Amino acid sequence: MEFKEAKDQFLQTWGALGSQWGINKTMAQIHALLMISPDSLSMEEVMEELQISRGNASMNLRGLIDWGIVYKEYKPGERKEYFKADQDIDSLARKIAIERSKREIKPALRVLADVKNFDDNPSNEAQKFKMKTEELYEFVSKADTMLGKIVNQKENWITKTIMKLMS
Amino acid sequence: MEFKEAKDQFLQTWGALGSQWGINKTMAQIHALLMISPDSLSMEEVMEELQISRGNASMNLRGLIDWGIVYKEYKPGERKEYFKADQDIDSLARKIAIERSKREIKPALRVLADVKNFDDNPSNEAQKFKMKTEELYEFVSKADTMLGKIVNQKENWITKTIMKLMS
């Protein structure tokens, strides 16, 4: 496969993977592009390479900065902003996990905590509901704790986790 | 909060959570509904409770059966099909993890394996690309292995994983 072809296919695939794991397609593609670029890129260059509009580039670059996985860079003497991706994949995955826990799991937990304390009544249906929501609350809460423990192992967390799970 | 209100809010929240974690909103809602129902439900009952069309109910129930987290049940003397959800949350999460690995991670890995062996050339850009795609391949591959190890601990895998990570 030619370099250009490989690169395009990679950007496509990483975009699809990203959109399945919580960041949108364009965001994932921009991130992928920055990750494989030897130098930081200007917005123009990102637009050109991915064939997207200025507005799209601007919004998604901001999104990436909000996720904390892309940084602005100013080149001396130049007015343009340049963008570069965090190069450490471990830290990338860690940030995404933390962010998703904060944005999705924690709010859902708050609701679960809330509904499981509804005004009880002795019907079969209500009892089953109580049981299941309590169970689900425990489960989601533990899953979130597990996620936290996994990503809090600094440096090579995946390898470390695999090791610990070997036993 | 009244039972009815709590129930509706729960169905909403579980639907939203589901759609962020890989199964679509209606599917997650149907599953949630079946999970909290003391008895198995007919398609009619699901349609009624969630206010969705017959086609929608039919397709998403099939989807749930494909995921292996909902089962058909036939009541003696009755012609209708009834549906019930797998009651074990651990096994539910395990099945989703396995299925997503199969549907999303493994195919992406195949592409990564492919592109990282592109026709090399000595340019800066190509070298960086080679390095990063190899790194990403390693990472995704390890992450998938980790996921596999976590979900393969039968019974209370989350608790077990937390335990092992304590050290």
Place this chain on the structure above:
DNA sequence: TTAAAGTTTCAATATTTATTGAAACTTATT
């Protein structure tokens, strides 16, 4: 203080994804 370079915003539009509903199909019953 004006113009130029660059960035952001957001209403309009396009794309993608989910849902409906009615016809076609399947299976059981008389």
Place this chain on the structure above:
DNA sequence: AATAAGTTTCAATAAATATTGAAACTTTAA
């Protein structure tokens, strides 16, 4: 073999999401 009960399919439609592009805004420098 005709009818009724139930289910599935899928083209049409609706809803949700993403993208564009041009105007408004910001910053730098002459």
